[in-house]
Amino acid sequence: MLRIAVQSKGRLFDDTMNLLNEADIKISSNKRTLLVQSSNFPIEVLYLRDDDIPQSVSKGVADIGIVGENEFIEKNKEADIIYHLGFSKCRLSLAIPKVENYKGVEWFNGKKIATSYPVILKKFLDEHNINAEIHIITGSVEISPGIGLADGIFDIVSSGSTLVSNNLQEVEVVMKSEAVLIANKNLDNDKREILDQMMFRIKAVRNAEDKKYVRMNAPKAHLKEIIDVLPGLKSPTIIPLADDEWCSVHTVLDEKRFWEIIGRLKAMGAQGILVTPIEKMIL
Structure with missing residues (x-):
């Protein structure tokens, strides 16, 4: 039996369940149960928060997982990216108030940046020799400049409508992200065989898109x-x-x-x- 960790709610949950359904892997839609076994394939689904999935796969609590590439990179856990799934696409970007005159990344020198992704942000700032203060915040990052908590933000951007509604402008795209399938580095042969069967189905679905x-x-x-x-x-x-x-x-x-x-x-x-x-x- 192969155990896969998936996000318990949200767009990534919906996209993941649609993919499994297209691959004819039948999973009960009852999300009140933490662990659900497929009725027609040797796999069981473990429902978790998205930011818990990388660690769960790394530690072997789950054998594989579907998670946003941004979360996987941010958590920096030991696991392998098996496949880029092509859905739940977004980008991690720096944004500042529209009234600011932005001429380059040097604008952020000496500024305070609010984010839920400090690891990815710090790496970007270090690569560009930018000395900025990183203020870690969870949820509603985009309101930080408006209430004086930060000069700019580093956050997920999909359509950009949230930035517009908060009078922000996107100035630097740091990373593009999509859902990825990750796997524990120490899967035994039986589990790898099940994973291969699963990947055969997933690729057949993706090829037809x-x-x-x-x-x-x-x-x-x-x-x-x-x-x-x-x-x-x-x-x-x-x-x-x-x-x-x-x-x-x-x-x-x-x-x-x-x-x-x-x-x-x-x-x-x-x-x-x-x-x-x-x-x-x-x-």
Whole structure:
């Protein structure tokens, strides 16, 4: 049995549960229970505060964990990052009042900075030879300049709306973060085998994100040009049709370029274009 530590609430909890569900790892949604076993996979979920997850994995209380990379770096515990999961993205940034004229990181010399991430902040300040006072605070960091507690802040930024509502401007992005899967350094062979099975499922889910399976009828006279504009994983599948002048082309497209490519295919004579979402993709 493999034990995974996950955040007990919040956006990271929701994203983690969605990922496990997509990987067909069924977990009870009853968060009143600290430890819940999957009904169809050899894994049990331990619900914790996000800042407790790195230590729990490091100490072996949990075998693996899903946590924000920012929390993992801040806690500086002995564990391995196994995989970047691509969700719960944010950044750790320095911000100051909008009325201030910011010309560079030297602005922070002699200033007081409020933060919940003193380890990451100190490393950044040391690297830039900045002598600033770090004021550690938990929760509502963004109000610190407004009440005279600090000159600036160092905190998580997602959309930036919280900064705007507190009349702050983001001036330095120190670190970009996303959810990561971490593992204890001393997993035995049985647990590593379960982890490998879990990773196989997770990667299949992640590979399918923002991908579309596309089928179309294409005139053979323009087949080479059509194939040239298809950025599929490999060569597209070509299937003959009853009409010798036409064939069916099957491929996978990235959603980011989907409409651009579909427009070009239409201009080359492609017809009957059928688009299907992809749930899993095994590479």
